[in-house]
Amino acid sequence: MSRVAILGCGYVGLELGRQLRADHEVVGVRRSTAGLDAIEQAGFEGVQADVTDDDSLSAVPDVDWVVFAASSGGRGADVAREVYVEGLRTAIDHFWSRADAPERLVYTSSTGVYGDHDGAWVDEETPLDPRTEKTEVLAEAERVARERPAEHGGHGSVARFAGLYGPDRYRLERYLEGPVTAGYLNMVHRDDAAGSVRHLLEEDYRDEVVLVVDDEPVEKWAFADWLAEACSVPFPPKQTTEERLADPELSATAKRRIQTSKRCSNERLRELGYEFAYPTFREGYRAAVEAYPGE
Numbered sequence: 697m698s699r700v701a702i703l704g705c706g707y708v709g710l711e712l713g714r715q716l717r718a719d720h721e722v723v724g725v726r727r728s729t730a731g732l733d734a735i736e737q738a739g740f741e742g743v744q745a746d747v748t749d750d751d752s753l754s755a756v757p758d759v760d761w762v763v764f765a766a767s768s769g770g771r772g773a774d775v776a777r778e779v780y781v782e783g784l785r786t787a788i789d790h791f792w793s794r795a796d797a798p799e800r801l802v803y804t805s806s807t808g809v810y811g812d813h814d815g816a817w818v819d820e821e822t823p824l825d826p827r828t829e830k831t832e833v834l835a836e837a838e839r840v841a842r843e844r845p846a847e848h849g850g851h852g853s854v855a856r857f858a859g860l861y862g863p864d865r866y867r868l869e870r871y872l873e874g875p876v877t878a879g880y881l882n883m884v885h886r887d888d889a890a891g892s893v894r895h896l897l898e899e900d901y902r903d904e905v906v907l908v909v910d911d912e913p914v915e916k917w918a919f920a921d922w923l924a925e926a927c928s929v930p931f932p933p934k935q936t937t938e939e940r941l942a943d944p945e946l947s948a949t950a951k952r953r954i955q956t957s958k959r960c961s962n963e964r965l966r967e968l969g970y971e972f973a974y975p976t977f978r979e980g981y982r983a984a985v986e987a988y989p990g991e
Contacts, residue, residue, distance in 0.1 A: 699759040700897065701725055703747050703787055704766025705735055707860065708804065712763065712890035713740045716897075725756055727766075747783035750790050758796040761897050762787065764841070765804045773829035780837040785844060792848035800902060801852040802893050803841035807882055807907060809834050809856065813958040815880060820905050820964050827952045842903070851902035855893055858909035858960055862886030866984040871920040874932030877940045882913045882960040885974040895970045906965045912976040913959040919977060926985045 698720050702709040705724030713722045717740045724735035727746045735742030745752040747766050764784055768776040784803065791798050810818045811825030826832040838854050845852040861867070862885050870876075884892075892908045895901075914922075917934050924931050940946070940954055974980035 697721060698761055698897075699723075699757070700761040700763065701756050701759040701791075702763045702765060703745075704764065705731065705742070706765065706767055707865070708857075708886055708889045708893075709763070709765045710734060710738045711886055712765075712893055714738050715890055715894050716740075719898075721759075723756060723759065747787045748778060750786055753787065753790045756791075758794060759791070760799050762791055762798050762801045763804070763893060763897075764801060768830075773833055776830050776833045777836075780833055781840060784837050784840050788840070788844040788848070788850075788852075792845060792850055797848065798850060800850065800897070801841060801845050802896055803837065803852065803854050804889075804893065805834050805838050805841075805854050805856045806831065807856050807858045807909065807958075807960050808956070809838065810956075810958055810960075812956040815957045815959065817959045817961055818907075819961040820907060827956055838905075842905070846903075853896055853901065853904040853906075855889075855896065855906055855908050857889050858882035858884045858907070860884060860886055860889055861980065863983075866981065868923070868927070868984060868988060871916075871923050872927060872929055872932055874920065875935040875940075876916050876920040876932050877935045877954060878937050879916050879954065879957045880913050880959050881916050881919055881977075882909050882958070883977055883980070884909050885980040887973050891973060892965060892970055895968065899969065901968060904968070906968065907960050907962055908965060909960040909962045910972060910974065910976055910980070911962060914977060922978075923981065923985070926981070927988045 701723045703725045713724050716722050722740040724742045725745050729744055732742040743755050745755050766779050768779045808831040809824045809826050811827040824835050826835045841852045921931050
């Protein structure tokens with residue numbers, strides 16, 4: 697039985713804790729007390745601490761594994777840097793300065809660090825090309841996650857999540873009502889995002905970088921039509937990329953996001969032996985489709 701701290705125990709972290717709690721001692725860490733009830737309801741210990749505050753991290757017990765899944769709450773690049781880079785560096789230095797230091801860190805990143813590849817495939821060997829200030833921060837944080845633990849004699853891995861979906865995040869209306877913009881969707885169900893991190897920890901993988909994405913990147917138009925047919929509603933209206941970019945109210949960040957098209961490969965994660973609970977969107981959206989009220 698190993699001891700694990702999940703720093704930033706939110707959407708994925710809660711599921712990871714649920715998956716680990718039967719075989720390991722799990723501590724979920726949240727910045728405010730507001731999230732501690734959800735951790736308790738998930739069946740493991742919750743602790744209030746802030747990754748950007750070295751002193752507050754003293755409330756977290758010694759652990760063997762650290763998972764850094766903290767969020768900047770959708771705020772700008774400055775806050776993202778404070779959490780993902782400075783907070784990560786603070787957490788690593790804090791835990792690895794202890795007499796009973798952890799063995800390994802897993803940092804949860806994003807496939808957004810790849811930038812645009814005009815619909816081509818990307819994998820772990822593809823050079824990073826972040827296109828927004830926030831994804832530049834994420835790429836910098838990946839370097840901290842891989843290099844900083846090694847300076848202390850530890851090991852750091854990076855799990856790059858594709859678009860997360862699952863309970864409370866199916867966003868059916870976005871695709872059923874439209875308009876749907878052209879491009880590719882790279883997705884992973886919340887349970888598999890958590891499961892992949894669990895797999896890296898329990899199978900003792902060290903110093904890894906893995907893309908966490910399901911088996912089938914799909915064109916947004918094709919996905920929207922599949923979803924509409926599954927929910928027995930009319931196909932939604934579509935927009936080309938050029939039509940969407942012509943919107944005068946579209947922010948610069950949104951424009952860059954729309955212009956980043958790629959297909960993410962999970963071949964490496966499959967090679968490491970991970971078996972998906974939801975290998976494609978068809979399995980992953982089944983519960984949402986069955987619960988959809990229709991017209």
